[in-house]
Amino acid sequence: MAPEAFGDRQALEGLVERVVKASKADETEVLAAASDASLTRYTHNSAHESVNERNCQLSVRAVIGKQIGVAGTNRLDDAGIADVLRRAYESAKLNAEDPDFPGLPGPDGSVSEPVQVYDETTASATPEMRAAAVNDVVKIMRSNNLYGAGYVSTQSDTIAIANSKGVRRSHRSTDSAINIKAIGSDSSGYAEGYARRFDDLEPVKLAETAARKAVASKNPRALEPGAYTVILEPPAFREFLGYLSWIGFGAQPFEQGSSFMSGKLGQSIMGKNVTIRDDYLHPLCGGIPFDFEGVPRTKVGLVEGGVARDVVYDSYYAAKLRHANTGHALPAPNADGPMPLNIVVDPGTTAVEQMIKDIQHGVLVTRTWYIRLVDQKKTIITGMSRDGLFLIERGRVTKGLKNMRFNESIIGALGRCELAATLVRSESHVLPAAKIEGFHFSSGTEF
Numbered sequence: 001m002a003p004e005a006f007g008d009r010q011a012l013e014g015l016v017e018r019v020v021k022a023s024k025a026d027e028t029e030v031l032a033a034a035s036d037a038s039l040t041r042y043t044h045n046s047a048h049e050s051v052n053e054r055n056c057q058l059s060v061r062a063v064i065g066k067q068i069g070v071a072g073t074n075r076l077d078d079a080g081i082a083d084v085l086r087r088a089y090e091s092a093k094l095n096a097e098d099p100d101f102p103g104l105p106g107p108d109g110s111v112s113e114p115v116q117v118y119d120e121t122t123a124s125a126t127p128e129m130r131a132a133a134v135n136d137v138v139k140i141m142r143s144n145n146l147y148g149a150g151y152v153s154t155q156s157d158t159i160a161i162a163n164s165k166g167v168r169r170s171h172r173s174t175d176s177a178i179n180i181k182a183i184g185s186d187s188s189g190y191a192e193g194y195a196r197r198f199d200d201l202e203p204v205k206l207a208e209t210a211a212r213k214a215v216a217s218k219n220p221r222a223l224e225p226g227a228y229t230v231i232l233e234p235p236a237f238r239e240f241l242g243y244l245s246w247i248g249f250g251a252q253p254f255e256q257g258s259s260f261m262s263g264k265l266g267q268s269i270m271g272k273n274v275t276i277r278d279d280y281l282h283p284l285c286g287g288i289p290f291d292f293e294g295v296p297r298t299k300v301g302l303v304e305g306g307v308a309r310d311v312v313y314d315s316y317y318a319a320k321l322r323h324a325n326t327g328h329a330l331p332a333p334n335a336d337g338p339m340p341l342n343i344v345v346d347p348g349t350t351a352v353e354q355m356i357k358d359i360q361h362g363v364l365v366t367r368t369w370y371i372r373l374v375d376q377k378k379t380i381i382t383g384m385s386r387d388g389l390f391l392i393e394r395g396r397v398t399k400g401l402k403n404m405r406f407n408e409s410i411i412g413a414l415g416r417c418e419l420a421a422t423l424v425r426s427e428s429h430v431l432p433a434a435k436i437e438g439f440h441f442s443s444g445t446e447f
Helices: 009-022 078-094 127-143 203-216 234-247 251-256 315-321 352-357
Strands: 027-043 046-064 067-073 147-163 168-183 188-195 226-232 276-278 300-304 343-345 361-375 380-393 396-400 404-409 417-419 424-426 429-431 434-444
Touching: 009 027, 009 046, 009 078, 009 147, 009 168, 027 127, 046 078, 046 127, 067 078, 127 147, 127 168, 127 203, 147 203, 168 203, 188 203, 188 361, 188 380, 188 424, 203 380, 203 396, 226 234, 226 352, 234 343, 234 361, 234 380, 234 424, 234 429, 251 315, 352 396, 361 404
Parallel strands: 226 361, 343 429
Antiparallel strands: 027 046, 027 147, 046 067, 147 168, 168 188, 226 434, 276 300, 276 343, 361 380, 380 396, 380 404, 404 434, 417 434, 424 429
16 A cells, blocks of 8 residues: 555455455454554643654454464554564464354445534644644643643544455544543643544643642541542543443453353343433434454443343453354454443433532542552452542532552442433543542542
């Protein structure tokens, strides 16, 4: 593929077609993913790094009977293509047969709804455009005697998939993000933004939020460990939903019995006010309309009114468990099985401001990190707060708190939660803030 054709949709379609035809395996799947990613990083109120990576990764899955091999390369000349085909084929010959492998999926005539997630301004964003956004952030940090750190990123992606059974899919998209950490002498604040269009990022508004949190959390006090009413803002709540996607909303842990959904379909597992689905069409996010096998994605209701409804499937687990393929395969080789990538949590009816007014004694959590899984089936995790932990007293946010470690069951927390009325995007998820009763803080810190 010529350099000038990098990321061109038709060029990638031609590339995967050529590779499929050149394979001597019984079945062949070819995935080409081209990315043009740029990032401007800043710290101490100054941009210090501007980088760009343009890459096209070619992945070949070769099937010989029920033996499967996968190889990848970013060499797209004739020699590179011949080499990756050879390595995939030789890998398949060396691997043991998988008796449950149903073969690669073929075209079934279904068509995904189109997703408009490409923006030319974002695809062609310059370092100067990202630097201007950083400058907007820095002005606000300096006016509040704070240091700003974080990044602004823009990216365009093109993907094409073809297999020897006739599947042909391609898609292109753009994305942008801004990450803002406001740093004081003994406090910090945080805000983030994600948008398919760079012009929608709102750096000034987000910087003001991060700065306000850093100023409000100065001179933090310690909090006694215990159970508190908390409000998890979307960046914190997103971590919880991300873990659910990984450990339980896919067919692999469901079939293995390690998922909290195993044996629970049709039963209540969360509060009646909780509805969670995977929806690649949600306008705040917008995902790829097919999976990494080229199967059209479908919207899947995972939890409806607190009741466990379904998990997501790829071709392997759809055949093994005799379920419809929902189009949620990850790129091969994949040890985790199918997984939802576009989680949407339905909102409630109460504004966050009103939630705060309703709390006599509680905690506002901006963000979490260092999260680790303690018990997969019970969805127990442990982690820490960061960049803005606040005490709520008599309906008002009154002071900053030193960071706390927590231990909590995610589905337990979702059984005693109230969801805010406003949805926002955090990474690839769309969700509200969540008010949770009896949230367990296990220990404090000195910072």
